Amino acid sequence: xxxxxxxxxxxxxxxxxxxxIHNLKKKYLNAKRYSINDxxxxxxxxxxxxxxxxxxxxxxxxxxxxxxxxxxxxxxxxICGHDMKKDPIGAKKNIGYVPDNHSVYEKLTGRExxxxxxxxxxxxxxxxxxxxxxxxxxxxxxxxxxxQIKGYSHGMKQKICIIAALIxxxxxxxxxxxxxxxxxxxxxxxIDEMKAHTxxxxxxxxxxxxxxxxxxxxxxxxxIHDGELKxxxxxxxxxxxxxxxxxxxxxxxAENKA
Amino acid sequence: MKEFKTLFRLELKSRFGTxxxxxxxxxxxxxxxxxxxxxxxxxxxIFGIKQLVAMFHLYxxxxxxxxxxxxxxxxxxxxxxxxxxxxxxxRSGDNELLMRFPVTPGAVFASKIAVFILYQxxxxxxxxxxxxxxxxxxxxxAWSYYALLPVVLIFSIVLPLSIANxxxxxxxxxxxxxxxxFTLSLLVSVIMVAVGFAIxxxxxxxxxDYMKEEAMSFFSKETMGIVSEAxxxxxxxxxxxxxxIGKWRLGASLLSLAVVAIFAVGAFxxxxxxxxxxxxxxxxxxxxxxxxxxKNKVRTPTWATFRREFLDIFRSxxxxxxxxxxAVAAPVMVYYCNKLxxxxxxxxxxxxxVPALALMVMLIFCAIILSFAASSVSREGENFYLTxxxxxxxxxxxxxxxxxxxxVSTLSILVTAIVIWVSGQVEAKYAxxxxxxxxxxxxxxxxxxxxxxxxxxxFAVGGDGxxxxxxxxxxxxxxxxxxxxxxxxxxxxxxxxxxxxxxxYLILAGVSLLLAVAAVLWLMIGLDQRYNxxxxx
Numbered sequence: 001x002x003x004x005x006x007x008x009x010x011x012x013x014x015x016x017x018x019x020x021i022h023n024l025k026k027k028y029l030n031a032k033r034y035s036i037n038d039x040x041x042x043x044x045x046x047x048x049x050x051x052x053x054x055x056x057x058x059x060x061x062x063x064x065x066x067x068x069x070x071x072x073x074x075x076x077x078x079i080c081g082h083d084m085k086k087d088p089i090g091a092k093k094n095i096g097y098v099p100d101n102h103s104v105y106e107k108l109t110g111r112e113x114x115x116x117x118x119x120x121x122x123x124x125x126x127x128x129x130x131x132x133x134x135x136x137x138x139x140x141x142x143x144x145x146x147x148q149i150k151g152y153s154h155g156m157k158q159k160i161c162i163i164a165a166l167i168x169x170x171x172x173x174x175x176x177x178x179x180x181x182x183x184x185x186x187x188x189x190x191i192d193e194m195k196a197h198t199x200x201x202x203x204x205x206x207x208x209x210x211x212x213x214x215x216x217x218x219x220x221x222x223x224i225h226d227g228e229l230k231x232x233x234x235x236x237x238x239x240x241x242x243x244x245x246x247x248x249x250x251x252x253x254a255e256n257k258a
Numbered sequence: 259m260k261e262f263k264t265l266f267r268l269e270l271k272s273r274f275g276t277x278x279x280x281x282x283x284x285x286x287x288x289x290x291x292x293x294x295x296x297x298x299x300x301x302x303x304i305f306g307i308k309q310l311v312a313m314f315h316l317y318x319x320x321x322x323x324x325x326x327x328x329x330x331x332x333x334x335x336x337x338x339x340x341x342x343x344x345x346x347x348x349r350s351g352d353n354e355l356l357m358r359f360p361v362t363p364g365a366v367f368a369s370k371i372a373v374f375i376l377y378q379x380x381x382x383x384x385x386x387x388x389x390x391x392x393x394x395x396x397x398x399x400a401w402s403y404y405a406l407l408p409v410v411l412i413f414s415i416v417l418p419l420s421i422a423n424x425x426x427x428x429x430x431x432x433x434x435x436x437x438x439x440f441t442l443s444l445l446v447s448v449i450m451v452a453v454g455f456a457i458x459x460x461x462x463x464x465x466x467d468y469m470k471e472e473a474m475s476f477f478s479k480e481t482m483g484i485v486s487e488a489x490x491x492x493x494x495x496x497x498x499x500x501x502x503i504g505k506w507r508l509g510a511s512l513l514s515l516a517v518v519a520i521f522a523v524g525a526f527x528x529x530x531x532x533x534x535x536x537x538x539x540x541x542x543x544x545x546x547x548x549x550x551x552x553k554n555k556v557r558t559p560t561w562a563t564f565r566r567e568f569l570d571i572f573r574s575x576x577x578x579x580x581x582x583x584x585a586v587a588a589p590v591m592v593y594y595c596n597k598l599x600x601x602x603x604x605x606x607x608x609x610x611x612v613p614a615l616a617l618m619v620m621l622i623f624c625a626i627i628l629s630f631a632a633s634s635v636s637r638e639g640e641n642f643y644l645t646x647x648x649x650x651x652x653x654x655x656x657x658x659x660x661x662x663x664x665x666v667s668t669l670s671i672l673v674t675a676i677v678i679w680v681s682g683q684v685e686a687k688y689a690x691x692x693x694x695x696x697x698x699x700x701x702x703x704x705x706x707x708x709x710x711x712x713x714x715x716x717f718a719v720g721g722d723g724x725x726x727x728x729x730x731x732x733x734x735x736x737x738x739x740x741x742x743x744x745x746x747x748x749x750x751x752x753x754x755x756x757x758x759x760x761x762x763y764l765i766l767a768g769v770s771l772l773l774a775v776a777a778v779l780w781l782m783i784g785l786d787q788r789y790n791x792x793x794x795x
Contacts, residue, residue, distance in 0.1 A: 069646040070793050092649040103640035105566060107573040109550055112566075118554075119562035120648045129554050148438075148547035 017078075018094070018172045018203040019043040019066065024075035026058075026065055026227075035061045037227040039075070043172070043203050048194055050218035051207040054252050058227040059207040060100060063176050066205070067097045080171050093121065096170030100177045102161040106150040110141070110160045113149060114167055121168035128167055135163040138189055154181045162190065166197075173197055175206035179213065191217060215244040225252050266369040300384075307389050311396045319482060320397045321499060322489040327393075328410075329495035331386050332418055335378060339422025340429065342377070346370055347533075348430050348540055363534040371419075378415045386414060390502075403502050406511075410498050413518050417494070420521035427532050433575075434539060438548040443575050447583040452590040459594035493517075559650050563658045570637070577637070581630040585666050588623045589674040595619045596683050611751040613688035613759070616678055617766075618747025620671060620696045625739020627670060628700060631663045631707035632731035635715040635792065642717060642792070652789035653782070656708060663704050671696045691763045698770035699742060705777035707735040712781075712788050742773075 019041070026036040036058045043049050053059045064070040066077055068088055076083060082090035104113055111132075118128040136142040139159040144152060149160060158181065165173065173194070179187050194204045194217065208214050214221055215235065221244065223231045230251045235241050314323035347370050390410075394403050436443055489496060494517045500510035557565065571577040599615045634656075638645055645655055671693055679689035710731035746766060753762030 064643075064793075067643075067647045069643045071790050089649045089651060092647060095647065097647050099643060101640065103643065105570060105641055105644075107570055108566065109552070111552055111554065112550075112569070115554055115557075116562050116566050117648070119557045120559045120650055122559070123556075125554060125556045128556075132554065146551045147549045151547035 016045040016201075017042050018045050018080055019205065020076070020078040021062075021066070022076045022078075024062070024065060024072055024077065026061055026070060026072040033227075034073075035227050036065065036072070039224070039227070039229050041222060041229070041232070043205060045171075045201050045203055046198050047219040048198050048204045048217055049206070050214035050221040051205065051224065052209075052211065052214060052221055052248055053207070053224040057224045057252075059224060060176055061227075062224070063097075063174055063205075063207060067095055067174055068092055093168075094171040096165035096168065096173045098158070098161050098165045098173075098175040098178055100180065102154075102157045104149055104157060104161055104164070106152075107148065109148050110145040110152070110163075113160060114145075114164050117164040118167045123168050127169075131167055131169065132163065135166060135193075138193065139163065139186065155183060155186055158182060159186065162193075166193070169202075171202050173202060173204045175204070177207055177209065179208065179210060211245045211248055215241045223248055223251055266372050268369070303385075304388055304392070308392055308396070311389075311393050315396055317482060319485065320393070321503060321505065322485050324393060324499040324503065325489040325492055325496045326485075327389055328414070328498050329492045331414065332495055335381065335414070335418035336421050339374075339378075339418050340425050342374055343422045343426040344429060344433075346374060348426065348537055363537070364530075367529060367533050375415065375419065378419060382411050382415055386411065397503075399503065402504060402507075406502055410502055410514075413498060413514055416522055417518050420518070420525040423525035423529055424521065427528060427536055430536050430540060437575075440573055440575075440578065444572070444578050444582055444586075447579050448586045451583055451587040455587070455591050456594055459598055560654065560658055563650065563655060564662055567659055567662050577630075581627065582666070584623075585627045585670040588627060588670045589677045592616075592619050592623050592674045593677050593681060593683070595622075596678055600683060611754060613684050613692065614747055614750025614754055614762075616684050616688065617692040617695060617750050618743050620674055620692055621699055621743035621746055622740060623674070624667060624671060624696055624700050625703060625736060625743060627667050628663060628703045628707060629732045629735040629739065631659070631704045632711050632735040633729045634659045634663075634708050635711045635789075636717055636729055636731075638715075639717050642715075652786050656712065656781075656785060656789070660704055660708060664700065667700045667704070668697060671700065687759070691767070695746070695763070695766050695770050698767065698774045699746075702770070702773040702777040703735065703739050703742070705774075705781040706738065707731065709777070709781040710734060712785065712792070715792060 020043075021039055021041040024036050024039040025034055027034045039058075039062060051059050051062070061070065065072045066079070066084070068084055068091065076085065077091070078084070079091040080094040082088075082094065084091045105116070108116065114132055115128070118132075123131075132145075133142075136145055139162070141156055141159050144156060149157065152160065158178070162175075162178070165175075178190060182190070191213075194206075198204055218235055221233050221235060222229055223233070231247060233240050233244065233247065235244070311320075311323060314320055347367065387407075390407055393399070394407075436446075494514055497510040497514045497517070500506050501514055571581055596612075596616050596619045599619060600612045635642070635645075645652070675689040675693035675696075678684050678692075679686050684692070711729070714731070716729055750762060750766060753765065757765075
């Protein structure tokens with residue numbers, strides 16, 4: 001009986017959609033064409049989802065729409081059941097975002113910054129202490145947490161951004177090209193954390209240019225080109241991991257030639 | 259030379275690169291309005307100078323006028339020079355970038371100083387040259403005056419530039435040593451501003467009192483004696499003037515040349531030796547940070563945002579000076595301004611206008627402090643995205659910023675009111691009525707400022723994450739704030755004569771309340787939609 005219940009719960013979790021993007025359209029002010037054109041995606045709980053595309057394909061714009069940074073023209077974005085337009089606060093509570101430029105309030109110390117973000121998400125003292133200590137240890141920056149961020153290296157800023165993004169244990173963790181400029185050990189640490197995060201029933205959505213990493217790490221991947229979704233690939237299907245690079249090249253090169 | 263040309267062109271492009279709005283009509287309109295305003299101010303300037311030259315000439319004090327004018331313009335150019343040299347030569351955002359390229363520090367220095375010299379030339383031609391010409395015509399100077407004029411103009415450019423360059427390096431070294439001493443820096447700035455302002459106002463007050471006691475014009479025998487005596491010792495401005503008008507010409511010319519040459523050579527040697535090392539030290543030092551061990555602590559989102567906003571200002575010497583220093587020093591500045599305005603106004607109109615003058619001065623300083631609110635969104639810079647992703651409504655975030663600005667300005671005007679009351683400048687009822695009215699106007703000005711910035715923020719930040727260019731909204735707020743202050747002051751003065759205290763203050767309070775309500779509505783209606791539209795690509 002209990003086994004049946006566990007299976008049912010697992011199925012339920014897997015079927016739970018943490019991010020639904022439906023017919024999303026976004027055009028920048030004074031732009032002639034849509035940067036995102038009719039994008040539809042659904043991300044389930046417990047998966048690592050990769051987002052591939054060339055420079056200017058619309059990856060960052062999509063992510064900025066998902067996180068509430070950019071307004072969008074048409075379509076809907078639903079995060080854990082909360083519509084980004086109708087209930088932005090509810091939607092944002094469930095997101096943790098790591099930007100590509102890892103901008104943070106550099107006049108604060110690392111601890112002040114993480115505490116500030118934790119305060120905005122209403123994280124209790126016990127939870128923030130446990131998480132902060134765990135991540136500081138994992139990313140090996142305990143020694144710098146009380147220093148002003150202004151003096152941090154590129155990688156350290158990235159790590160403090162990640163800690164701040166995870167401090168409220170978000171259901172949807174969004175990362176925009178997270179591995180850029182990181183040392184190998186830090187990359188492994190982030191990969192481990194991504195896996196741990198999804199194993200707990202959450203979802204990771206990240207954009208990358210690293211096809212090899214995406215093919216090894218992700219459950220599913222979307223290839224976007226010129227703001228349009230070109231292919232949605234389930235990497236658990238046989239042979240898809242091996243052919244991902246080929247598929248990506250054929251899709252983007254064909255378009256470039258055209 | 260090729261290096262210099264390329265860098266100079268780059269420097270000009272980065273400063274004057276076109277930023278068209280895409281709507282030619284509005285661009286033309288904007289330029290037209292600015293040109294009309296500039297023409298108006300310039301016409302007033304020329305007219306004023308003409309009158310002044312005629313007055314001095316009438317009292318046979320033409321030489322003294324020339325010396326004072328040269329001294330004043332030298333002082334302005336030197337003060338402007340020090341801040342410009344530090345900002346553009348030593349703390350320029352592209353220094354780090356340029357150092358990576360195969361260009362010599364000399365070429366970088368020359369390209370940047372050339373732009374600065376260009377500014378000095380424009381100032382000299384637009385502000386100084388007309389005065390020299392008016393002076394020459396009014397006092398019927400000989401041809402030699404005009405022949406030597408270019409030399410004096412060149413000296414007027416080179417000398418302040420050299421002094422500024424000589425002083426910039428020690429100033430840079432002091433600032434490097436006090437980089438993370440935020441409280442000390444703020445305290446020193448407050449003391450310097452307050453004391454400097456007090457001395458300045460004291461001198462002016464002395465002149466006004468003297469004129470009042472003597473009960474005669476500025477050109478009384480004794481005044482003339484003091485000015486003539488002082489003009490003899492204002493070196494080297496007096497030598498420049500003597501050179502022009504032919505008084506002890508050879509000696510004055512040689513001494514002028516010697517002074518300019520000594521300062522120029524000194525500045526050249528100092529910069530040649532220390533420019534690169536000072537820049538490199540500054541680039542290296544910009545990463546120098548502090549360590550502050552704190553404990554994790556839970557705060558409400560409102561208090562956390564309030565605290566973060568405050569720390570962001572407090573830990574920036576630039577913002578701290580612009581905002582906190584001004585707010586803290588305001589009571590002292592208002593006290594002295596009020597004292598001077600009251601003694602001048604009392605003398606000519608009557609003591610009845612003093613409360614209205616006090617209100618006007620308070621409002622002027624309110625406008626100066628609150629103009630900072632016009633960059634509340636822009637100052638987020640690269641971190642603006644954070645305000646979009648956090649689960650705190652835009653409205654709440656804006657209200658928290660408003661609360662901070664209001665808390666600081668309210669405290670500042672409250673202390674000011676107490677100071678002018680306790681010092682006996684105005685009675686308690688006037689001081690606290692002025693406080694009430696200033697508070698309401700502060701609400702209006704703050705909301706107006708934030709509204710402007712939520713409509714069109716400018717995220718132009720430098721390498722330190724701070725705003726690198728002047729925000730247009732700040733100037734608009736300053737202009738509007740000053741206009742309100744003057745209107746309130748004038749209305750108050752007339753009202754106190756015509757309707758008495760109670761009615762005048764009631765009318766002003768009523769208008770202020772209306773302004774405050776209107777500004778709050780203007781800010782709050784559609785705020786979420788407006789904020790949502792702001793995006794950095």
